[in-house]
Amino acid sequence: xxxxxxxxxxxxxxxxxxxxxxxxxxxxxxxxxxxxxxxxxxxxxxxxxxxxxxxxxxxxxxxxxxxxxxxxxxxxxxxxxxxxxxxxxxxxxxxxxxxxxxxxxxxxxxxxxxxxxxxxxxxxxxxxxxxxxxxxxxxxxxxxxxxxxxxxxxxxxxxxxxxxxxxxxxxxxxxxxxxxxxxxxxxxxxxxxxxxxxxxxxxxxxxxxxxxxxxxxxxxxxxxxxxxxxxxxxxxxxxxxxxxxxxxxxxxxxxxxxxxxxxxxxxxxxxxxxxxxxxxxxxxxxxxxxxxxxxxxxxxxxxxxxxxxxxxxxxxxxxxxxxxxxxxxxxxxxxxxxxxxxxxxxxxxxxxxxxxxxxxxxxxxxxxxxxxxxxxxxxxxxxxxxxxxxxxxxxxxxxxxxxxxxxxxxxxxx
Ligand SMILES: *Cc1c(COP(=O)(O)O)cnc(C)c1O
Numbered sequence: 131x132x133x134x135x136x137x138x139x140x141x142x143x144x145x146x147x148x149x150x151x152x153x154x155x156x157x158x159x160x161x162x163x164x165x166x167x168x169x170x171x172x173x174x175x176x177x178x179x180x181x182x183x184x185x186x187x188x189x190x191x192x193x194x195x196x197x198x199x200x201x202x203x204x205x206x207x208x209x210x211x212x213x214x215x216x217x218x219x220x221x222x223x224x225x226x227x228x229x230x231x232x233x234x235x236x237x238x239x240x241x242x243x244x245x246x247x248x249x250x251x252x253x254x255x256x257x258x259x260x261x262x263x264x265x266x267x268x269x270x271x272x273x274x275x276x277x278x279x280x281x282x283x284x285x286x287x288x289x290x291x292x293x294x295x296x297x298x299x300x301x302x303x304x305x306x307x308x309x310x311x312x313x314x315x316x317x318x319x320x321x322x323x324x325x326x327x328x329x330x331x332x333x334x335x336x337x338x339x340x341x342x343x344x345x346x347x348x349x350x351x352x353x354x355x356x357x358x359x360x361x362x363x364x365x366x367x368x369x370x371x372x373x374x375x376x377x378x379x380x381x382x383x384x385x386x387x388x389x390x391x392x393x394x395x396x397x398x399x400x401x402x403x404x405x406x407x408x409x410x411x412x413x414x415x416x417x418x419x420x421x422x423x424x425x426x427x428x429x430x431x432x433x434x435x436x437x438x439x440x441x442x443x444x445x446x447x448x449x450x451x452x453x454x455x456x457x458x459x460x461x462x463x464x465x466x467x468x469x470x471x472x473x474x475x476x477x478x479x480x481x482x483x484x485x486x487x488x489x490x491x492x493x494x495x496x497x498x499x500x501x502x503x504x505x506x507x508x509x510x511x512x513x514x515x516x517x518x519x520x521x522x523x524x525x526x527x528x529x530x531x532x533x534x535x536x537x538x539x540x541x542x543x544x
Contacts (some may be wrong), residue, residue, distance in 0.1 A: 136539075140532060141425035141426040147439050150422050154409040158415035160340045165411055168201045169345050169404075178400040186395030187474070195403055196391075199359075202407075203332075203351060204344025208302060209381055209391055212399045214368030217354030218245040224352045224370050225249070225293060227383035228327050231266050233292035238283045238316060239308060240272040243301040243331065247464070253334040272520070276306045278316055291326045296348070299334040299445035302517055309444040310494075314346035321347070327376055332443040333357055334501075334519070337382035337408070337414040343371075350376040358417075360410035362522045365403045366499055414446070417520050418505070420527025421448040424518050431535055433457075434513070446502075455539055462467065462492040464517055464537040465506040469494020479510050487511040503540045504530060525542050 178191035183367040186192070190491070192210070214220045229235065247253040251261030252269065260267055268286045273279050289488065295382040300307045308316075313436040330343035330351040334360035343351035350372030355364040356504065370380050381390040390404040396403075422541045424450055425439040434451040437443060452458040459479060466477050472494040495503040507516075521527035 133316075134537060136532070139430050140427065143251045143423060143430050147214065147419075147426045148421045149401070150439060151419055154415055154422070157338070157340055161337045161411035161414075164202060164340070165408060168198045169199065169408065172197050174198065174404060179404060181396035181398050181400045183395050183397065185393050185443050186259050187392060189394075189396055189399040192394070192396045192484050195400060195407075198404075198407065199369055200205075200344075203342040204346075206350075206374050206376075207377045207391075208366045208369060208371040209368045209377060209384065210367065210403065211384070211394055212367040212396065214355075215366065215386065217331075217352070217357065217368055218243075218249065218355065220352040220370050220453040221246060221250045221333075222367030222386045223339055224329060224350055224372075224380045225260075225295070227380035228293050228329070228350070228376065229260075229263075230292065230523070231264060232290060234268060234288060234290040235260070235293045235295060236286050236291055237267065237295045237297075238278055238320075238336075239268045239295070239297045240278075240305060241269055242295070242297055243333070246331070247499035257477075258537040273304055278308070278312070283316075283320060287324045287326070289322075291324050292331050294320060294324065294326045295329045295331065297331040298343070299331075300447055301333075301362055302447075304436075304449075304515075307335075307444045307447070309442065310335075310341045310343070310346050310396060313343065313348065314341075330356060330501035334447060337411045338418065338444050338446065349373050350380070355406070355496055357404070357502050358414050359407055359410050360403070361413045362497075362500070362502050363409065363431060364408035365398065365399070365402065366402065375389070389500035402522075413522055416522060416524045417502065417527075418443065418444060419447050419524040420521035420531075421446060421518070423524070423528055424448050424531050429533055433540070439517040446519045448518045450516050450518055452516065453488075453512070455510055455514055457508065458514040458516050459490055460510070460538055461534045462490045462506045465504065465530050466494050468526075468533050469504065470526075471496055472508075485509055490516075 178194050196208040199210050250267045251259035268280045277400040327349040330348045332351040354371045355367035366371040424434040436449040477492050479490045482489040489509050491507040493505040502520045506516050508516045508517045
């Protein structure tokens with residue numbers, strides 16, 4: 131590939147995605163307006179950026195931040211806490227909070243994300259998982275076209291069904307992600323058959339569309355602050371938004387019955403939580419532009435991508451199918467080399483707990499494990515799919531992906 135040629139291919143990829151970029155920009159603008167309005171409506175003031183210590187009672191900055199989150203996600207109330215250590219923890223707090231002995235949970239969107247399988251006891255035997263407490267889980271497989279099997283969900287509902295769960299993002303599964311509209315339809319179809327809480331795992335989905343799970347009729351949802359809503363600034367935390375009643379149960383579980391949402395010091399975290407949320411629509415936009423470019427460029431040079439650059443998106447995940455072990459390794463290593471942090475570390479395929487195959491992970495991030503920053507990873511097995519996600523700015527994703535494609539070409543020529 132002569133230098134001029136790669137230049138042409140890049141231009142072609144960028145020209146192709148131009149209409150999609152405009153769509154992403156329009157969504158970001160709407161979301162920025164929503165965020166700004168929520169800040170203004172809730173009178174966010176400089177003293178709200180200060181945190182509390184100790185028990186963390188009467189934390190007005192935390193209360194206002196939670197009111198802003200609730201509004202943005204279409205819900206009555208929220209928990210937005212540094213004490214939620216990850217997305218998995220936020221989801222687990224919500225689900226354990228809602229369930230009582232003998233209750234059943236139905237996963238309507240097929241196999242849940244790996245870490246949730248562990249929480250629910252679908253894999254492994256970790257102490258305190260759902261199955262150890264006698265809580266029943268029914269996973270309803272997706273139909274062959276990747277859509278939810280709502281007839282089967284209806285058939286699985288009993289008097290004991292307490293929660294019906296939906297996962298918006300494909301995560302690392304080989305299935306499409308579920309747009310907010312599809313979740314809204316599923317919720318309204320299932321409502322007449324059950325009084326169960328409708329829960330959404332919203333990880334990676336925040337601000338990709340202009341509506342969120344609360345607008346889709348879900349009772350409660352949860353996610354991570356080191357993904358989309360932290361805007362790349364928040365160093366730790368998670369959120370849960372929902373109805374007063376549903377969130378109160380999660381708060382009892384997160385803290386303790388009697389403490390609920392009243393306690394929990396915010397220390398010096400509020401400033402970055404507010405600022406990160408303010409930036410989130412923009413950062414999500416940058417990531418999405420990066421994902422569109424990644425899909426278009428890799429398709430130009432002959433790889434399969436899911437979603438492809440033309441398809442609608444509801445999350446940040448970009449899968450690239452390399453169909454070749456060495457190509458996937460080379461791509462991930464070059465993404466790492468183009469990172470702002472740990473650029474001179476070379477990621478190698480290695481065994482990981484919970485995975486049957488070796489995994490490679492490129493993550494030169496400022497915040498450990500923050501997948502709103504550019505990362506590329508995946509298990510090394512056919513079709514050799516790397517999951518490329520995040521990027522604080524389009525220019526960085528573009529530079530890294532171009533470098534990786536150039537590197538791939540060198541390798542195949544040698
Ligand atoms: C990231 C993610 C989670 C939670 O992961 P953490 O690493 O614990 O934050 C859950 N579900 C989905 C779909 C995710 O993408």
